[in-house]
Amino acid sequence: MELFFNPFDNLLCILLGISFTVWFTLLLVFIIVPAIFGVSFGIRRLYMKTLLKIFEWATLRIERGAKEKNHHLYKPYSNAIIAREPTSLEEEIKEIRRSGSNKDLDSASEFEMSDIFYFARRGVESIMDDEVTKRFSAEELESWNLLTRSNNNFTYISLRLTVLWGLGLLIRYGFLLPLRVTLAFTGVGLLVFLTSVIGLLPNGRMKNFLSEKVHLMCYRICVRALTAIITYHDSENKPKNGGICVANHTSPIDVIILASDGCYAMVGQIHGGLMGVIQRSMVKACPHVWFERSEVKDRHLVAKRLSDHVQDKSKLPILIFPEGTCINNTSVMMFKKGSFEIGATVYPVAIKYDPRFGDAFWNSSKFGMVSYLLRMMSSWAIVCSVWYLPPMSREEGEDAVQFANRVKAAIARQGGLVDLLWDGGLKREKVKDTFKEEQQKLYSKMLRPSWTPLTT
Amino acid sequence: MGSRASTLLREEEIEEIKKETGFSHSQITRLYSRFTSLDKGENGTLSREDFQRIPELAINPLGDRIINAFFPEGEDQVNFRGFMRTLAHFRPIEDNEKNKNPTASEPLNSRSNKLLFAFRLYDLDRDDKISRDELLQVLRMMVGVNISDEQLGSIADRTIQEADTNGDSCISFQEFIKVLEKVDVEQKMSIRFLH
Numbered sequence: 001m002e003l004f005f006n007p008f009d010n011l012l013c014i015l016l017g018i019s020f021t022v023w024f025t026l027l028l029v030f031i032i033v034p035a036i037f038g039v040s041f042g043i044r045r046l047y048m049k050t051l052l053k054i055f056e057w058a059t060l061r062i063e064r065g066a067k068e069k070n071h072h073l074y075k076p077y078s079n080a081i082i083a084r085e086p087t088s089l090e091e092e093i094k095e096i097r098r099s100g101s102n103k104d105l106d107s108a109s110e111f112e113m114s115d116i117f118y119f120a121r122r123g124v125e126s127i128m129d130d131e132v133t134k135r136f137s138a139e140e141l142e143s144w145n146l147l148t149r150s151n152n153n154f155t156y157i158s159l160r161l162t163v164l165w166g167l168g169l170l171i172r173y174g175f176l177l178p179l180r181v182t183l184a185f186t187g188v189g190l191l192v193f194l195t196s197v198i199g200l201l202p203n204g205r206m207k208n209f210l211s212e213k214v215h216l217m218c219y220r221i222c223v224r225a226l227t228a229i230i231t232y233h234d235s236e237n238k239p240k241n242g243g244i245c246v247a248n249h250t251s252p253i254d255v256i257i258l259a260s261d262g263c264y265a266m267v268g269q270i271h272g273g274l275m276g277v278i279q280r281s282m283v284k285a286c287p288h289v290w291f292e293r294s295e296v297k298d299r300h301l302v303a304k305r306l307s308d309h310v311q312d313k314s315k316l317p318i319l320i321f322p323e324g325t326c327i328n329n330t331s332v333m334m335f336k337k338g339s340f341e342i343g344a345t346v347y348p349v350a351i352k353y354d355p356r357f358g359d360a361f362w363n364s365s366k367f368g369m370v371s372y373l374l375r376m377m378s379s380w381a382i383v384c385s386v387w388y389l390p391p392m393s394r395e396e397g398e399d400a401v402q403f404a405n406r407v408k409a410a411i412a413r414q415g416g417l418v419d420l421l422w423d424g425g426l427k428r429e430k431v432k433d434t435f436k437e438e439q440q441k442l443y444s445k446m447l448r449p450s451w452t453p454l455t456t
Numbered sequence: 457m458g459s460r461a462s463t464l465l466r467e468e469e470i471e472e473i474k475k476e477t478g479f480s481h482s483q484i485t486r487l488y489s490r491f492t493s494l495d496k497g498e499n500g501t502l503s504r505e506d507f508q509r510i511p512e513l514a515i516n517p518l519g520d521r522i523i524n525a526f527f528p529e530g531e532d533q534v535n536f537r538g539f540m541r542t543l544a545h546f547r548p549i550e551d552n553e554k555n556k557n558p559t560a561s562e563p564l565n566s567r568s569n570k571l572l573f574a575f576r577l578y579d580l581d582r583d584d585k586i587s588r589d590e591l592l593q594v595l596r597m598m599v600g601v602n603i604s605d606e607q608l609g610s611i612a613d614r615t616i617q618e619a620d621t622n623g624d625s626c627i628s629f630q631e632f633i634k635v636l637e638k639v640d641v642e643q644k645m646s647i648r649f650l651h
Contacts (some may be wrong), residue, residue: 081486083648100639111595111611113619113627114636116518116574117644119598123522124546125647126512128490133510137493426511435515440600443517447603447611 031183035220044229044381048357051380054164055356061161081129089442092118110447131420135331136427138359147358147379172378180225180377187221188274192281194218199284208314211285212263219260228382229357230257237388238262239317239347242310244339247349248411249321250329251362252369253376254351257384264319265289265309269296287315303342310344317347322404323424328361329353331418332411335404345391348407350415354383365427387414464492465536473537477544477564483649487543491536501533502526517598521577529582545573548646568633570645575632585626588612 034040087095096114147168194214201207223230238261239245245264247254258264266288270279279290289309295301309315322335329352340346353360358379362372376382389410394403405421412419465488473484492498494506507523508514516522526534526542534542544564562569578586578594591612599608619627619635627635 096644114639119518123516126510130510130512431511431514440517444599444602
């Protein structure tokens with residue numbers, strides 16, 4: 001009988017078999033089992049501390065390298081680059097006119113050619129630096145975190161640093177990425193399978209209990225798939241049934257982060273493909289609010305379904321992102337008033353990512369979903385803080401827009417984000433003409449208020 | 457994504473721009489980063505649409521006139537040099553520049569050049585004169601629909617009457633300078649950098 005395999009192949013098979021078994025046991029013990037029970041070994045935090053020390057060292061090396069070559073280092077300024085005085089149109093134009101004439105202000109003419117200085121300066125200021133467009137691209141880092149994607153000072157990298165960066169590359173793509181992808185598939189696969197199984201059970205307390213446990217377990221596995229290190233604050237304010245949870249939106253990962261600490265009913269449009277499969281099986285285990293594409297446009301229908309859901313106290317709190325689009329986590333933009341009109345208690349949540357370990361912002365005009373997820377899984381980690389703020393309700397005499405702004409201000413304050421009135425939709429659309437008309441109206445008032453304007 | 461600002465802009469270019477505009481090294485790299493973030497097409501030039509994407513500029517009543525100031529006659533694209541040259545008009549005047557050698561070429565941010573920038577905002581057809589019609593059009597941009605044609609017309613007439621010294625019913629650049637001789641142009645048409 002000829003030997004099919006020579007002894008080497010045999011040995012190779014045995015070795016491969018052993019390493020796979022060891023690999024999967026480790027995976028199971030250190031990652032999946034803790035995920036099921038919601039405990040943590042603290043490995044990720046240790047990892048985080050080590051990385052921080054390495055980043056600081058790397059930045060010092062770059063600064064030294066730049067100094068040796070006697071060059072200026074490109075330093076990103078996360079704050080403003082120009083000084084902008086918060087004076088109003090009226091104040092500024094009056095000041096310009098006052099400096100130009102020696103007449104008494106009351107008898108000053110209605111129009112001065114110098115009025116144009118105000119508009120010219122404001123315009124050029126906004127060209128040099130504006131509050132809105134920079135929110136739609138990734139935040140710039142002050143120190144380098146050994147990822148090519150966030151480095152501006154390539155020419156100053158020494159040999160040692162390059163070696164470190166190469167090592168980092170190897171670890172991230174060779175070890176971390178496959179590990180994370182395996183976990184992701186496991187997590188999603190389990191979610192789909194188990195929720196479908198639970199869907200077969202009759203409605204009742206058992207089903208709800210199991211559904212909760214399954215959802216939490218699968219989301220926790222996904223959290224580990226991203227190496228997300230999350231700190232939850234003020235958990236006593238966690239959203240309760242019949243309420244609406246609103247949070248600022250930076251990426252689709254926000255959902256995983258919130259849902260691994262509590263159970264929510266998701267709201268969204270039904271997609272096709274893998275996303276759709278996940279959505280359809282999730283809804284078998286507990287009621288989520290999924291809309292068909294055609295229904296999304298009908299605001300009344302959306303409002304009705306949401307308010308029906310919150311009135312049923314046995315159903316889970318709804319999770320909504322009122323900005324409507326992903327913002328880069330340096331600011332909070334306008335909240336759409338729809339969720340604030342329903343009349344339920346609002347539980348605000350602030351999510352702030354630490355950009356040093358990996359930028360979580362999804363720039364949907366630059367990256368599709370798959371390349372975004374790959375970028376996420378090949379960063380060092382996703383580190384973030386979640387604050388559960390005390391619940392808020394609409395007060396007497398407050399309309400939905402004012403209520404929305406109040407909630408937005410609270411979230412911005414807690415997360416250390418800039419509170420903007422601009423609409424996140426400006427990422428893709430043009431700004432409305434009404435804003436320009438307001439400016440024109442303000443200026444018209446300066447041209448002698450004794451004249452009656454055509455429109456008030 | 458980081459904008460790789462300092463690697464794409466060569467040191468020689470930065471020196472040339474420094475000499476021409478007077479901006480510092482760090483200000484130039486900062487503004488280059490801004491330029492590249494506005495340049496959605498990533499072809500090294502900005503078009504009018506790139507500017508109009510800035511919401512605060514789009515709601516400025518004179519937004520279109522200001523955007524126009526960046527583009528030389530007949531052109532639709534502006535490169536980084538042209539961008540900086542126009543922005544240089546708003547650089548504050550430093551004390552050591554005030555008493556420079558009068559035969560040296562005038563810096564872009566001199567009082568006279570700042571006034572020229574403002575003059576060109578009014579001068580729609582670039583014929584170095586502000587006619588009654590042009591003044592009316594710019595006024596209309598600034599007030600929108602809130603003031604009637606007659607009222608606007610009388611404002612324009614009064615303004616030209618006060619400024620016009622040679623009787624041609626238009627305002628030339630010299631007449632413009634004379635009208636605004638007392639205004640603190642240096643401060644009102646300057647933007648201060650924080651760094």
